[in-house]
Amino acid sequence: MNDPTNSMEPTEDPKEPATRNEAVYANPAEIFASCGKPYVTFRRRHDPTVVDYLTHLAPTPARVLDLGCGPGTLALDLAESGMRITAVDASQEMLNEGRTWAKRRGVSHAIEWRCADAATLGQVDRLGTFDGAVIADAFHWLDRPRVLRALDTVVRPGGFVAVVGYRAPQTQREWWHPLLVKLREKHLGAADLAGPSTPYIRPEVGHEAMVRASPFNRVSVLRADYRRVYTLDELVGLQRTFAYSSSATLGERQEAFEADVRSTLSVLQPNGLFAATLQAAVIVGRRPESR
Template identity: 30%
Template sequence: MTEECTDRGSPPPDHFGTARAYASHRPGVPPEAARFLAATLSGVPAPVLLDLGTGTGQVPSSILESLAPAHVSVVDTSRERMRAALDALLPELGASRVTGFAGRAEDFGPLDPDRRPHLITCCRAFHWMDRQAVLAMADRVAAPGAVFAVMGDGSLWTHDADWTRALRSLIQSYLGPVRRAGTAGAYAEPSRPYGEDLAGSAFSTVSVHEFPVTRVWEPDQVVGHLATTSFAGPALFGDRHAAFEDDARRLLSAHAAPGPLTEESVFTVCLARRPGDLA
């Protein structure tokens, strides 16, 4: 059996960098959070995982360190990133156990009724989606007893440290004071917390779990990471991107001279279940 790669309609504009840059410069899932997610599948005989907004497959790859699901489906609006996720997962799972879907998360449907997911994950991507439509899709496709997990940990734009404040000011000196959302325009904060989205859905029983994370960045790592973001991607700068990267390296190197560039963050997992599925 070969991998199935489906593309239904035209995905929305891509706000992020190439798959190679994404895989190299995006922080992964903290090991403690990955083990926690894997534990939600404990006791499920042949667990199926669905990862929405998969990027390059970091969530399923991290879960594979603790558990090998019977099947994994990955979804991304970028065909290139979805292919990168498949490339990462196929050596571990084999083509009969992983499939990819390029398109909007709300348009996903399992190609086989035996692939109804027991765990649906969405990491650092839920805010870009039509959340009500995605949760309705999840209710249609999920197996009995399924868990819907929304997770994330903010960004360097929102992180409050001397070096991130200076970096944000540099970005604003190039792009203006408003946080950008790729070439589509300004970023809009979600209208309500994710917990309220979940509580208003079929997955209305919600618990919140936090995992402290400390990251230490090198200046070049930060510059590479910025190229994968919606607020500082290369397309936003046009022919000034190289100049911006040079300025960013100088700024970051100056801040790194007295000590490392440290990011203290919290990786938050919102776990949601259908009330009728609870024992």
């Protein structure tokens, strides 16, 4: 979907859900139910250019808040680069996977895990003050104005807020994306879902415009090309990491859906390799008085 929130891994963005104001979900922890283990297995880490850029936004060792952290896809990379991370997510399942992954990568000492809805950030006790905050491929799931106001209370003067996406707005989709959209429609209907039972809420305003309207309105943007090659097994597994095609969302339809994905793509790409050139985006906001 070529829209202002188009900032995900291949096939992550719903196609054209109904437009509303901001994402306010009654049960945010349910959105990625069943996605924890597949997320660690099939989601790719962020491009090194993005990680390197983020690690130079504040002096080391910076204390950084990661909102909507999932299992720590970005948090662990930042921890390995010397940052001290407080990782917040509404899903305990995601946090449990993150703790296991952090231990395996030897960075458990550098990450504190908190189970909380990002919208209630101001109510999380004793978070303290941060040198910056990152929101990686999660901003479109959040009540963005409320989150940015809350960050204004916990990010120190001179600190930053960075909205990170695997895909910059208006970049071209992979050739296989529309095929996967049609297969989802076949098995789930035309509506895009935020987990097993909730419609996806499409934000009306792009992420950059939202940051510019916040206290962090001195904005800079990084866009970086990178190339990814997926195997057929990876693309099939990747579908389990998305809120609209997770195991919890598909239920008893999962086996048939994945068989359709496998058979359709294997006919069109017999060598089983699916290459794409993508463009990541990092939107960094600071307060006007920052120097």
